[in-house]
Amino acid sequence: xxxxxxxxxxxxxxxxxxxxxxxxxxxxxxxxxxxxxxxxxxxxxxxxxxxxxxxxxxxxxxxxxxxxxxxxxxxxxxxxxxxxxxxxxxxxxxxxxxxxxxxxxxxxxxxxxxxxxxxxxxxxxxxxxxxxxxxxxxxxxxxxxxxxxxxxxxxxxxxxxxxxxxxxxxxxxxxxxxxxxxxxxxxxxxxxxxxxxxxxxxxxxxxxxxxxxxxxxxxxxxxxxxxxxxxxxxxxxxxxxxxxxxxxxxxxxxxxxxxxxxxxxxxxxxxxxxxxxxxxxxxxxxxxxxxxxxxxxxxxxxxxxxxxxxxxxxxxxxxxxxxxxxxxxxxxxxxxxxxxxxxxxxxxxxxxxxxxxxxxxxxxxxxxxxxxxxxxxxxxxxxxxxxxxxxxxxxxxxxxxxxxxxxxxxxxxxxxxxxxxxxxxxxxxxxxxxxxxxxxxxxxxxxxxxxxxxxxxxxxxxxxxxxxxxxxxxxxxxxxxxxxxxxxxxxxxxxxxxxxxxxxxxxxxxxxxxxxxxxxxxxxxxx
Amino acid sequence: xxxxxxxxxxxxxxxxxxxxxxxxxxxxxxxxxxxxxxxxxxxxxxxxxxxxxxxxxxxxxxxxxxxxxxxxxxxxxxxxxxxxxxxxxxxxxxxxxxxxxxxxxxxxxxxxxxxxxxxxxxxxx
Numbered sequence: 001x002x003x004x005x006x007x008x009x010x011x012x013x014x015x016x017x018x019x020x021x022x023x024x025x026x027x028x029x030x031x032x033x034x035x036x037x038x039x040x041x042x043x044x045x046x047x048x049x050x051x052x053x054x055x056x057x058x059x060x061x062x063x064x065x066x067x068x069x070x071x072x073x074x075x076x077x078x079x080x081x082x083x084x085x086x087x088x089x090x091x092x093x094x095x096x097x098x099x100x101x102x103x104x105x106x107x108x109x110x111x112x113x114x115x116x117x118x119x120x121x122x123x124x125x126x127x128x129x130x131x132x133x134x135x136x137x138x139x140x141x142x143x144x145x146x147x148x149x150x151x152x153x154x155x156x157x158x159x160x161x162x163x164x165x166x167x168x169x170x171x172x173x174x175x176x177x178x179x180x181x182x183x184x185x186x187x188x189x190x191x192x193x194x195x196x197x198x199x200x201x202x203x204x205x206x207x208x209x210x211x212x213x214x215x216x217x218x219x220x221x222x223x224x225x226x227x228x229x230x231x232x233x234x235x236x237x238x239x240x241x242x243x244x245x246x247x248x249x250x251x252x253x254x255x256x257x258x259x260x261x262x263x264x265x266x267x268x269x270x271x272x273x274x275x276x277x278x279x280x281x282x283x284x285x286x287x288x289x290x291x292x293x294x295x296x297x298x299x300x301x302x303x304x305x306x307x308x309x310x311x312x313x314x315x316x317x318x319x320x321x322x323x324x325x326x327x328x329x330x331x332x333x334x335x336x337x338x339x340x341x342x343x344x345x346x347x348x349x350x351x352x353x354x355x356x357x358x359x360x361x362x363x364x365x366x367x368x369x370x371x372x373x374x375x376x377x378x379x380x381x382x383x384x385x386x387x388x389x390x391x392x393x394x395x396x397x398x399x400x401x402x403x404x405x406x407x408x409x410x411x412x413x414x415x416x417x418x419x420x421x422x423x424x425x426x427x428x429x430x431x432x433x434x435x436x437x438x439x440x441x442x443x444x445x446x447x448x449x450x451x452x453x454x455x456x457x458x459x460x461x462x463x464x465x466x467x468x469x470x471x472x473x474x475x476x477x478x479x480x481x482x483x484x485x486x487x488x489x490x491x492x493x494x495x496x497x498x499x500x501x502x503x504x505x506x507x508x509x510x511x512x513x514x515x516x517x518x519x520x521x522x523x524x525x526x527x
Numbered sequence: 528x529x530x531x532x533x534x535x536x537x538x539x540x541x542x543x544x545x546x547x548x549x550x551x552x553x554x555x556x557x558x559x560x561x562x563x564x565x566x567x568x569x570x571x572x573x574x575x576x577x578x579x580x581x582x583x584x585x586x587x588x589x590x591x592x593x594x595x596x597x598x599x600x601x602x603x604x605x606x607x608x609x610x611x612x613x614x615x616x617x618x619x620x621x622x623x624x625x626x627x628x629x630x631x632x633x634x635x636x637x638x639x640x641x642x643x644x645x646x647x648x649x650x651x652x
Contacts, residue, residue, distance in 0.1 A: 037548030041574040046548070051624050103617040111621035118577055118607060119617070137545055160550050190549045190570040222589055223571055228623065231630025234637070244642065247635025273637065275629040281619040285626075287606035288573045295588035295599050356624075 004168035005385060006032040006134070007377035008370070009155055011141045011196065012176035014043030015050070015359065016339025016366040018124030019092065020174045023370025025131035029377055032168060033133055034157060036140040036177075036191050036460075040121045043178050044188035044315055044340075047117055047288055048226050050359035052093065054113035055086050062086055069357070073349025074487040075502045076209075081346035084326070085364035092363055099123035113356075116285070139166060140460050141195070143394025144173060144203045144335070151333035152203060153380075154390050158460055171377025171384055172334045174369045175200055175321060179314035179340035180471045182417040186217065186310040187224040187288075193464040194314070194471035196341035197321065201470070202393045205330040206322040206508040208343040208518070210471075211478035213317035214426050214488040215352050216255060216309035218269070222296065224310045225289040229282060229300065233269040236304065237261060240268075251352070252490070258309060259423040270304045311421030314471070316352050317488070318344045319478070322506055327372025328365050334376060336369040338362070345504055350487025395510065396449045396470065397462035405451035409465045412444045416472035430492040434480045441473045449511065473513055478505045481515040528569045529586045532560045533600075536583035543575040543584055551575075576603040582610075 008024040010017050013035025021033040035042050055065045066082045093112050100123035105111035115123075125135065138160040145154035145167070156167040177196030181189035197207060218233070219225050235243040235258070243261050246253040261267045271278075279301050283290045293300035314320060321330050321337035323346075328336050339362040347361050377384075395401075419425065419437035448469055454462030482505050484498035485491050503519035529551060532543075539555040552575075553564040569586075576584045582601035585592055592598060601610070608616025 037550065038546045041546050041572065041578075042548040047572040047574060049620070049623065101615070101617055103615050103620060105621045111617075114620060114623050116607075116617060116620055118574065118609075138550065161544070161554065185570075187570065188548075188572060190568065228627055228630075231627050232633035233630075234634075242641075244638060244645070245634070246638045247633075248631045249635050273633055275626050275633065277622065278626050278630075281622055281626070283606050284608075284616070284619050285623050287603060290606065291573055291586075291599065291603060292571075292588055294597075294602070295586075295590065295592075295595065297590050297595055 002166070004032055004166065005170075006030045006168060007171040007381065007384070008032075008174065008373045009034065009168050009170040009172075010174045010176055011155065012043070012178060012339070012341070013037060013039035013137070014121070014176065014178055014339060014362070015045045015124070016341070016362040017174070017176035018121065018128060019363050019366025020176050020338050020370040020373070021128045021133045022124065022131060023367040024374040025128065025133050027371065027374040029374040031133045032136060032170070033128065034136040034139040034141055034155070034168070036138070036195070038137045039125050039135050040118070042191060044186070044192065045117050045359070045362070046121050047188045049114060049116040049285065050120070051114040051356040052089050052363065053086055053356045053360035054089065057087070057090060072351050074351065074497065075349065076345050076504060077349035078346045085347055085360045088364040088367050089360040092367060096123040096127055099126040141199070142459060142463050143392055143398060144199050145390035145392055146203065147388055147390060150204070152335040153388070156392060156394070158457065160457060160460065163457060169384065169390065171380040172336065172373035174336040174338055174373050175341045176338040176366060176369075177341045179317065179320065180468060181311055181313040181315050182420055182468050182472065183413055184311035184313065184417060184421055185224050186312055186315065187219075187226065189315060192315060192340070194467040195463065196337065197474065198396070198463070198467040198470045199394070200321045200330060200332070200335065200337065201508050201510060202395055203332045203335055205332045205335060206506050207319060207474050208322040208504045208506050209319035209345040209478070210314065210474040210507055211482050211489045211505055212319050212345070212350055212487060213314045213420065213475045214490075215312040215316035217312060217316070218258070218307055219310055220292060221306040221308045223292045225292045226286045228286055229271055229274060229278060229289060230269065232274045233271055234273055235261065235307070236268045236270070238265045238268075243267070252488075255309075256427055259427055262309070262423060267307055268304050269307045271301050274301065309423065311417070313420060314475070315340055316358065318348050318350070318352065319475070320344065326368065327375070328369035329372055334380070336373045338365040338369040350489065352488060394463070396445070396466035397452050397454065398459065400449070400451050400453050402450035404453040407447055407452040409452070409461065412448060412465050412469050415440055415444045416468045420472045420475050427490065428492045429479055429490060431480070434476055437476050438473070438480065441469060441476055444469050445473055470510070474507050477513040477515045478507050481505055481517070528566055528571055529563055529575060529584060531585040531587075531592070532563065533583045533585070534560055536581045537561070538581055542578050542580070546578040547575050548572065573603045577607055577609055579604070
């Protein structure tokens with residue numbers, strides 16, 4: 001088997017992965033980017049079009065932007081990190097000008113804050129290629145490989161188009177695998193199955209903020225789309241009565257009222273009161289959203305349509321791999337995390353950063369991890385080509401601990417999805433419900449860990465299944481430990497915010513999950 | 528879900544096979560068509576259509592193309608401006624943020640009005 005040699009290997013193919021590869025390649029490092037799908041269409045940015053947190057380099061403006069955001073971070077964000085990502089974002093986006101068709105801002109200038117997904121990812125791909133990055137499409141990474149000293153020295157994966165395994169020996173690895181929406185149907189999230197969380201934890205890394213995974217986006221029942229058209233939507237019940245639903249400026253109230261409505265029956269929407277300027281430009285801004293209606297034979301601005309809330313999990317949630325320094329290193333030497341694969345608490349605290357802030361994070365954490373990983377890899381360069389034996393770290397789905405048996409993967413994924421995203425469970429958490437979820441998820445995990453194994457291409461979905469169930473367990477266990485309500489995490493049994501919990505919940509572990517409050521540094525096992 | 532690869536248009540370049548984020552397709556062999564091998568993995572993102580220079584793919588949204596009044600074949604590439612007809616395909620993209628916020632204000636104002644109406648009717652009772 002041919003072994004790929006690289007200084008830095010980036011796992012993933014979205015915004016964070018793209019910027020990580022670019023930033024590492026700028027230092028002169030040999031960079032390989034391996035994506036499960038195609039760098040250009042993979043992940044949630046590609047079919048979308050993110051606005052970025054965009055504040056000009058004027059001290060007062062930036063200070064005000066950070067202060068405004070700190071107010072809704074519930075004490076868990078860091079102003080230094082916020083300033084850092086605003087600045088990196090501002091400096092980086094203009095770099096893609098040779099490959100991105102920037103246009104006007106309506107005021108005679110150039111609009112750079114927002115970028116349309118397919119063109120953005122295409123530009124990152126071209127920029128990375130120009131800098132010498134090797135891009136491996138359809139090359140899912142299945143597991144990390146460790147050196148004798150425990151640091152990360154490579155990856156092993158499966159080449160989907162040629163139906164054969166592949167591996168790489170590298171100086172450092174960046175996990176930019178995105179978040180996990182548990183196959184909710186959320187647009188672009190089908191391959192965001194939490195792979196990076198699982199691989200990271202198997203290597204000994206920790207997660208942070210996994211309890212903050214309560215976020216949903218509204219779409220037509222039959223297809224998740226971007227949500228621009230629906231911000232002004234009117235909602236109706238099955239009898240055609242207009243429902244009283246708060247605006248998106250009150251996200252919690254909006255979600256709870258909609259959840260009430262869904263409990264009573266199907267919910268419908270129309271766009272009769274959408275902004276007057278929207279119909280003329282929506283086809284340009286979000287072509288795929290128009291297609292969702294047009295190809296169903298509907299007039300999106302006239303017809304009433306049934307809607308659904310699609311769970312975003314940790315995508316618009318906040319948690320992810322814990323990072324331990326300002327170049328997005330995890331606690332495992334040689335392993336870095338960027339984008340939704342990393343925790344975004346530093347910039348968002350306990351409420352969603354929304355698209356703009358998350359986009360700035362994906363970009364900036366990509367840039368920072370790229371620099372950090374390249375630096376780390378340089379130290380390893382002399383030893384890189386030697387044939388030190390690397391230890392494969394993958395467990396669940398790859399190396400079952402017991403006899404291989406057929407596992408109902410669909411049922412396992414459904415359990416992960418339901419226990420994490422079900423509206424009633426998620427919006428009103430309590431000890432009893434979380435414990436019952438824990439027991440169902442533990443059972444699913446135990447079966448996967450003991451018996452699940454896939455041959456050849458099936459290995460990919462076996463690992464995805466394991467990663468989704470593992471992610472659901474970390475989310476649930478973290479929610480159990482946070483015995484208060486803070487930001488998007490709301491406990492029925494602890495409705496108040498409690499100053500004792502003004503700290504991050506760190507978790508990790510596989511068969512036994514070990515969440516603890518960061519400031520206490522003591523492990524509290526969940527039984 | 529991707530439902531059609533049109534034999535009279537497809538040139539078997541396999542671009543769709545490579546660009547699909549979810550590995551729905553298998554490579555075309557010997558000048559045949561790519562195979563829709565794993566349709567259950569299709570997330571209806573339309574990006575295979577965007578990357579198909581021949582407009583040879585149709586991604587349906589539950590309804591077959593033949594049942595629609597206007598045939599949407601090729602619309603994705605045209606709407607994104609990837610077919611070359613539009614010199615400045617992102618000329619209105621700057622309006623995204625403003626339109627989002629305007630929608631939020633509309634729903635927020637509507638809700639405030641509904642609440643004050645509710646209070647009015649409570650008073651009357």
